[in-house]
Amino acid sequence: MAIRMYDLIIKKRNGKSLTKEEIDYMVTSYVQGTIPDYQMSAFLMAVYFQGMTKEETATMTQAVAHSGDMVDLSSIHGMKVDKHSTGGVGDKTTLIVAPIVAACGVKVAKMSGRGLGHTGGTVDKLESIPGFQTTLTEEKFFEVVNKTGLSVIGQSGNLAPADKKLYALRDVTATVDSIPLIAVSIMSKKLAAGNDGIVLDVKTGSGAFMKTVEDSIELAKEMVSIGEHAGKKTVALITDMDIPLGKNIGNNLEVKEAVQTLKGQGPKDLTEVCLQLAGNMMYLAGKGSIEECIRLAKKTLEDGSALCKLVEMVGAQGGDSSVILDTEKFEKAPFSYDVLAKEDGYIHDMNTESCGIASVMLGAGRETKDSEIDYTAGIIIEKKTGDYVKKGERIAVFYASKEELFQDAEERYQSAIQIQPTEPAHIPLIYARVTKDKVERF
Numbered sequence: 001m002a003i004r005m006y007d008l009i010i011k012k013r014n015g016k017s018l019t020k021e022e023i024d025y026m027v028t029s030y031v032q033g034t035i036p037d038y039q040m041s042a043f044l045m046a047v048y049f050q051g052m053t054k055e056e057t058a059t060m061t062q063a064v065a066h067s068g069d070m071v072d073l074s075s076i077h078g079m080k081v082d083k084h085s086t087g088g089v090g091d092k093t094t095l096i097v098a099p100i101v102a103a104c105g106v107k108v109a110k111m112s113g114r115g116l117g118h119t120g121g122t123v124d125k126l127e128s129i130p131g132f133q134t135t136l137t138e139e140k141f142f143e144v145v146n147k148t149g150l151s152v153i154g155q156s157g158n159l160a161p162a163d164k165k166l167y168a169l170r171d172v173t174a175t176v177d178s179i180p181l182i183a184v185s186i187m188s189k190k191l192a193a194g195n196d197g198i199v200l201d202v203k204t205g206s207g208a209f210m211k212t213v214e215d216s217i218e219l220a221k222e223m224v225s226i227g228e229h230a231g232k233k234t235v236a237l238i239t240d241m242d243i244p245l246g247k248n249i250g251n252n253l254e255v256k257e258a259v260q261t262l263k264g265q266g267p268k269d270l271t272e273v274c275l276q277l278a279g280n281m282m283y284l285a286g287k288g289s290i291e292e293c294i295r296l297a298k299k300t301l302e303d304g305s306a307l308c309k310l311v312e313m314v315g316a317q318g319g320d321s322s323v324i325l326d327t328e329k330f331e332k333a334p335f336s337y338d339v340l341a342k343e344d345g346y347i348h349d350m351n352t353e354s355c356g357i358a359s360v361m362l363g364a365g366r367e368t369k370d371s372e373i374d375y376t377a378g379i380i381i382e383k384k385t386g387d388y389v390k391k392g393e394r395i396a397v398f399y400a401s402k403e404e405l406f407q408d409a410e411e412r413y414q415s416a417i418q419i420q421p422t423e424p425a426h427i428p429l430i431y432a433r434v435t436k437d438k439v440e441r442f
């Protein structure tokens with residue numbers, strides 16, 4: 001019997017499961033344009049309310065992954081491990097983790113994304129390095145990985161095209177924050193990217209898509225199950241995004257902070273998350289126990305070998321590696337502005353999404369799809385949740401190319417900061433580790 005989209009919508013609306021044949025038909029027809037957006041919207045909303053079984057989610061992920069190119073990394077020797085963050089503010093971990101892992105002999109062939117909404121993207125950060133190319137031919141991408149041990153590029157145009165179309169539709173139909181749909185979206189791209197192992201950094205808190213730890217663990221379980229189902233070793237860490245990660249938000253400011261961290265002089269929170277992510281990637285590649293891998297990772301910060309890897313990758317991708325060796329050479333924003341505490345007390349809370357939006361307002365992100373990014377713009381945070389501040393004390397410095405941007409961005413930033421007389425409860429940095437067998441809570 002011919003499959004009809006109308007019947008599939010009714011099936012899902014009534015809480016039933018779709019077969020593989022039905023899911024394959026739906027994804028293929030949607031990409032070909034024979035299923036219209038309004039029917040797909042109705043289906044997505046039905047999923048939002050009814051959910052999907054593990055089998056449906058895994059099947060749909062495969063269908064979306066196979067809607068475009070499946071990258072074949074077999075000409076890169078050895079085990080290749082990917083890392084993916086669900087997105088955050090000040091999250092420059094790829095710039096640190098990829099060189100650490102490569103310095104320990106595990107190949108990293110990574111495709112990254114651009115900033116989305118209030119969150120930054122690795123590709124934009126890398127493009128703040130003069131000359132750095134994020135679009136390479138497949139041959140050149142493989143050559144850079146084989147030569148230097150790592151390469152980070154933008155997603156190729158034909159990677160999971162069904163996700164591109166579905167994501168744009170979800171964005172305007174209030175169906176982004178559905179755990180199975182996020183899992184399908186992220187994991188389809190990871191499966192298409194062709195790595196052998198995947199470490200997922202699932203962010204939780206006010207700056208993340210998932211605002212609670214329990215939802216983040218659910219999402220992590222779903223994604224780990226999809227990865228393992230597809231024969232990839234997959235592990236997820238649930239990490240904090242209730243406070244921006246590190247101190248710098250904004251593209252070349254984040255590259256500078258990544259370099260500091262690779263020299264062993266980075267902020268504690270950022271360094272710790274990076275060591276944990278790198279340790280888990282190396283563990284998946286069979287380099288030893290997690291503890292041994294973290295020890296090896298730390299050593300690459302102490303002996304400078306991870307920083308050397310970043311320098312090599314930047315050079316191999318056409319970038320000016322002298323700015324990595326001396327970050328003072330990075331272009332600086334012409335204007336800066338001190339943000340001062342409005343009262344005495346402890347910073348109790350920072351709405352991290354608003355901190356990200358303030359940075360976008362300064363020019364570090366895109367206000368519209370086609371906006372140009374100002375690579376020098378952003379924020380250096382001097383006081384974070386848990387710090388005591390005096391009225392009039394500097395809590396952050398803003399950077400921008402136009403002075404008139406400061407006022408609105410400051411309003412947004414100040415509204416994100418809650419100052420109270422009592423010390424706030426400690427916020428953990430890493431909440432849990434999710435594998436196919438268990439959830440370890442820390």
Ligand code: URA
Pocket residue numbers: 086087167176181182183185186209
């Ligand atoms: N990132 C993605 O790639 N997809 C989602 O659905 C959410 C975050």
